[in-house]
Amino acid sequence: MWGRNDLALGRDASSRFLPGLLAVMVFLAALAATGALSARGFIASWDARLDGSATVQIPPPSTGTGTRVERREAVMRLLRVTPGVQQARPVPEKTVARLLEPWLGAELAGALPMPTLIDLRLSADQPVDLTRLAERLENAAPGTMIDDHARWLSDARTLARTVTVTAGVVLVLVVLAAVLAVVFAVRTGLAVHREEIEILHLIGAPDRYIARQFQRHAGRLALVGGIIGVVLASGTLMGLRWWLTGTGPGSGPGADEVFSPAGLTALVQAAGFGWLEWAVILLLPFTAALIATVAARTSVLAVLARMP
């Protein structure tokens, strides 16, 4: 009884078109999900690096009083007794030079008097009043500034949220379209087979008997479409990654203050190949099949209930 297929749904147009439609939807869903996940992961890694941290920057001695070491020690003393500052670590001069290298050129960076940078780790439990700290730092060594990357992080988070929201909208729409396609297929299937369904009813078939044929049909087609979509999406994502890795930026010159393609490239490179991304992608066809089965069953039973 489970295997019965009196309606020959397999011969309907839906058999050819539903998998295609669902393949496209799953493809788009995979793209959107990967985009959202990797934007989130990318930002999360920056967050982990930057949140709860701050940088203190002491200008080179030429503009102030005292030697470089004196000024640094004055600041370090202050920081060590500031509650909430868990750790303060001067950045080695060579690292500072390397940070500036892309902007000044190697020779220039090596030759210029460098500012002193101190990395801070801040306590999560005991928030530091950065405004007061800044004042006290100015006293300890005039010209000293503190930057907690808040602005940077806020920008990055806005951006990540934009990507995530856009991906979310796309995902919702894609699921909506998939459900629409399935319900549409089921409705037209019911219309095409209306007479046969009436006959089945009249000779004693219960609604379940008919719904089962539709839900199995829809589920199977969605699974097929989902697999096709996921295979194509994986291929596309890997292709994109390969392309970007092949031609992407290294550490060379050329950058700009408002726009760094390298950042976006890194975003795409990081995309979609962690275990979470793979799991989401591999689950998509089954999710599609499940959605299709439920959508089919629900809409068949709803339509049948309105039949005499």
Add this chain to the structure above:
Amino acid sequence: MWGRNDLALGRDASSRFLPGLLAVMVFLAALAATGALSARGFIASWDARLDGSATVQIPPPSTGTGTRVERREAVMRLLRVTPGVQQARPVPEKTVARLLEPWLGAELAGALPMPTLIDLRLSADQPVDLTRLAERLENAAPGTMIDDHARWLSDARTLARTVTVTAGVVLVLVVLAAVLAVVFAVRTGLAVHREEIEILHLIGAPDRYIARQFQRHAGRLALVGGIIGVVLASGTLMGLRWWLTGTGPGSGPGADEVFSPAGLTALVQAAGFGWLEWAVILLLPFTAALIATVAARTSVLAVLARMP
């Protein structure tokens, strides 16, 4: 005769589902098209600014011989006689300081000895051999480097191409899905109305008579769906823009060498509101209607030709 609708297609399930499906497709198409167009426009504006230009960078005198002015004049002399260099213009020191400000802090940038920068405009007809020029510059003023932004532009173009290719893939898929949905609707419409179509044939209706009813039906539904999709897409794009403008970055501190959210934000801000973008977006529903009409006509006539 034009207005006849013997098949009552308007009462089919397609009337409810096809507009929904096509609205989603048009929405996604609008998003993809806007993304591609604004990536392209963004890069084009950078290209215009950077292509055909190069920057010469002379380190401050501390590392070489001669005064700042001597070194600059030696380089300028050389550049003036180099074929292919249309224009050479030293960048004012204040501008250079401002360029470095975000990286070094205002005080530091004002205090440090700055490199001398010279902006070059290169002729498009007479390509300059940059390797040879670099050698000759090194002789004129040791430590001098030339940067034609090639690396930067190549990165930016790769990125733009990635966005464009992804958008293109999405567009193709979305059009494919729309055509699939229309052809699916038409095929099931033909199946639902098969008997009536046979009757119409038998009492003397030609194929055109029947195809006309289907193509008008499909075209109308696609137009409705397209308008819904475009309205939603415009709303979403404007919402995104408003959100990003509201919370986006200004000129303040906080940036990083590999990633600038500001760049992406600018990308989205620039998105989809030029006349070209508006034209493309406004054309989408009509394109959808046209595609639907043609797809419907073609597939109806193909199916009818196989009927007895």
Add this chain to the structure above:
Amino acid sequence: MVRFENVFMRYDGGPVILRDVSFRLEQGSFHFLTGASGAGKSTLLRLMYLAARPVSGQISIFGRDVTTLSRRERPMARRRIGVVFQDFRLIPHLSALDNVALPLRIAGTRESLIREHVPELLAWVGLSGHLDALPATLSGGQQQRIAIARAVISRPNLLLADEPTGNVDDRIAVRLLYLFEELHKMGTTVVIATHNENLVKRFDHPRLHMEDARITDRSASRSASAAAATTAAGE
């Protein structure tokens, strides 16, 4: 077996088809249902096979009030009723054999039993050469005989046939009527709606006649009904 009590029936905005009709058909009875075209014969049968509900009144079948039967209970009741529809209602993509086997399959009958009984019955209605034919490839009369075979295959307790011989000649019609007689002898209650006066005359069974939204139960076809009197081709 079948009991109508004060049944009132009309379709939305249509003419009254049954006005306060009460009657009962005993188990194992055999009735012809006659009446002019549009009198309501098909409607009466539809009420009996639960495809329509009366406006008011009670209809009991197998001793149960079917007007209050829930959607979930109807399938089981329907399995005990065999119906020959006026327009056959075969499933187009199932072969003759599969169409006839359908009620058995829905009821979960063993496949071996199906393979045995279905071809046998199809042979009786003269279609042994068309077991695998699709309905569309069969003539009108052949389709009608498949519809009849499907209605009787599960040996229903109640058999309702709506104009079951409209597409066959009288020789075959008589043969089909014998099939119904056979079931009748095994205890099935039979109601056959027909315009064919020849048949009604030949088989001596009581007649339910519909006229003016009422039903008259006449014990034999001999009594000259209004319809019979106006028959163009009377004897």
Add this chain to the structure above:
Amino acid sequence: MVRFENVFMRYDGGPVILRDVSFRLEQGSFHFLTGASGAGKSTLLRLMYLAARPVSGQISIFGRDVTTLSRRERPMARRRIGVVFQDFRLIPHLSALDNVALPLRIAGTRESLIREHVPELLAWVGLSGHLDALPATLSGGQQQRIAIARAVISRPNLLLADEPTGNVDDRIAVRLLYLFEELHKMGTTVVIATHNENLVKRFDHPRLHMEDARITDRSASRSASAAAATTAAGE
């Protein structure tokens, strides 16, 4: 008018239905088409209304060989042929009136003419009270009469009716036959497939009888055909 020449017909893998059959029907003739169920009556009519092609042989209608007619030419030929299908084939969502009007509308007839003629014809077949009814809300016999009205509304040159009275009683059947006679008198060629011996006997028209894949043209219904002899309800 209608000419068959050495026509051979069978469906894929089916029995031979016409074996080297030749005959002609003169313009304005009136024939009954008889034969056992499955003999091929509907098939013969289908060949005439261009819904099937013979395996070999020539069929001319209105003086044109229709077996070679292209897809684009067929609609015009079909508009001159009225057909009453064995299974009615009404369009379910069109009212009785619109169903009957359909051939006129397809041919581009003025709406005012349609409003005048269609209700008149529906009144003649006894359906003046059901102009706006959908087919599903009509009884079998009522649907059949709409099918007949649709076939005759455009005054076709050739009228083909397949069992047009299977769902009505003999009184209505006679009335419908008069409609065909009416057209016949106006010059229409008429062919009516039927199992109803009463009708064939009552109207004195020649009979085409199908048997063993051949057609015999008998000039009158009086001659005892094989089918008539085995009729269960003969006189």
